[in-house]
Amino acid sequence: xxxxxxxxxxxxRDTAATAILPNWHGIAASHKADGSFxxxxxxxxxxxxxxxxxxxxxxIPLLGEEMTSAEQERMLQNADSALWVVDPLDGTSNYAAGFxxxxxxxxxxxxxxxxxGAILDPVRxxxxxxxxxxxxxxxDQPIQPFAPSRSIRDCLxxxxxxxxxxxxxxxxxxxxxxxxQRYLGSVALEWCWLAAGRFQLYLHGGQKLWDYAAGRLIADxxxxxxxxxxxxxxxxxxxxxxxxxLAIAAANAELLDAWRACLKLDVAAS
Numbered sequence: 625x626x627x628x629x630x631x632x633x634x635x636x637r638d639t640a641a642t643a644i645l646p647n648w649h650g651i652a653a654s655h656k657a658d659g660s661f662x663x664x665x666x667x668x669x670x671x672x673x674x675x676x677x678x679x680x681x682x683x684i685p686l687l688g689e690e691m692t693s694a695e696q697e698r699m700l701q702n703a704d705s706a707l708w709v710v711d712p713l714d715g716t717s718n719y720a721a722g723f724x725x726x727x728x729x730x731x732x733x734x735x736x737x738x739x740x741g742a743i744l745d746p747v748r749x750x751x752x753x754x755x756x757x758x759x760x761x762x763x764d765q766p767i768q769p770f771a772p773s774r775s776i777r778d779c780l781x782x783x784x785x786x787x788x789x790x791x792x793x794x795x796x797x798x799x800x801x802x803x804x805q806r807y808l809g810s811v812a813l814e815w816c817w818l819a820a821g822r823f824q825l826y827l828h829g830g831q832k833l834w835d836y837a838a839g840r841l842i843a844d845x846x847x848x849x850x851x852x853x854x855x856x857x858x859x860x861x862x863x864x865x866x867x868x869x870l871a872i873a874a875a876n877a878e879l880l881d882a883w884r885a886c887l888k889l890d891v892a893a894s
Contacts, residue, residue: 627681627732629753629761632742635676636728640746643668644713644728653720661716666690669712669728677708684708684732689834696866700833707733711834715810724748729812731837736864741838743812752816754838754845760819769848769875770821776882779824779875781805782814787829789855789870792887796827801886815839815873819846824875825883829855830868840871848873849880858889 644665653661670688677686686708687699699707708730713719715726724747732740739756752767754760760767772778781802785793796805802825808814811831818826819842836852843850850873854861861869872889874880884890 627740629740629742629755631680632730632740633744633751633753635673635680636730636742636744636751637746637749638676639669639672639712639728640744643672644719644726645746648719649722651720653716661720662690663713663716663720665719666713666716670710673710673712673728673730681708686710687834688712689832693866700864700866704736705734709733709738709834709837711812714812714835715808718809723809725808725810725813727810727812727816729834729838731841733837733864738837738841741841743816743838743842745813745816750816752819752842754842756841756845758845760842760846762816762820767820768846769818769824769843771824771875771879774878776801776825776879776886777803779803779879779883781825781827781883782818782823783807783826784828784830787855787868788827789829789858792827792829792870792889795887795889799886801882811835812839815843818848818873818875819843821875824879826850826871826873827883827887828871831871832868833864833866836869836871840873843873848875849877850874851880 647665653663670690684706688710711729719726728744730742731738742753744751852861852869855870874883
């Protein structure tokens with residue numbers, strides 16, 4: 625069976641209906657070794673997707689957030705051929721607290737880069753999909769970023785303050801070059817909302833592969849401009865790694881240049 629966006633969207637909706645939405649508002653969260661949250665819904669969703677993908681696409685391994693680091697490293701060795709990357713519940717702390725911003729993210733990686741991505745917002749029943757070189761869609765409708773003007777001062781910024789390197793945190797909190805700042809708490813959805821024109825500037829200090837594999841593909845295919853950087857050095861980074869990456873993006877290349885200038889982030893485009 626050939627992987628197609630519509631098939632992936634159906635799998636994600638089935639996963640949400642079976643493993644995520646029935647337990648929302650009433651499930652306990654616990655801390656993992658890295659300090660992040662996990663619930664039984666995370667684990668159930670990963671099991672459901674793993675079984676469904678193995679059935680429909682036998683022979684393609686899966687790298688999931690809820691695997692051990694050793695398992696993830698072993699799976700990543702297949703990234704040069706074909707590999708599924710899954711975040712079964714992105715925004716677990718939101719989900720456990722009852723805040724309606726969480727998602728399921730699924731990407732297919734071939735030859736070391738994402739080629740297919742699907743992200744479902746179960747609360748709004750919004751499914752964002754993209755195929756490399758073919759564009760991006762929301763519920764079968766094409767999407768693209770939106771900017772109210774060419775000026776960064778008119779732009780809404782989505783910024784995760786918690787994980788930023790100190791120099792960037794100082795730059796963000798001292799600047800008034802953008803209109804206002806928000807933070808959604810689900811990386812996958814944040815990439816999708818940028819792609820769909822719901823804000824114009826993006827900055828996040830620590831994304832894992834399963835956070836951004838599908839989301840950045842969707843944003844790229846919609847027409848956004850984005851970079852991933854190594855947090856300590858702020859140097860451009862290869863996309864496929866298990867190490868956290870800093871993301872900076874904007875609705876278009878002109879706004880990305882202005883956003884980098886605002887933050888005094890002088891790096892070559894990747």
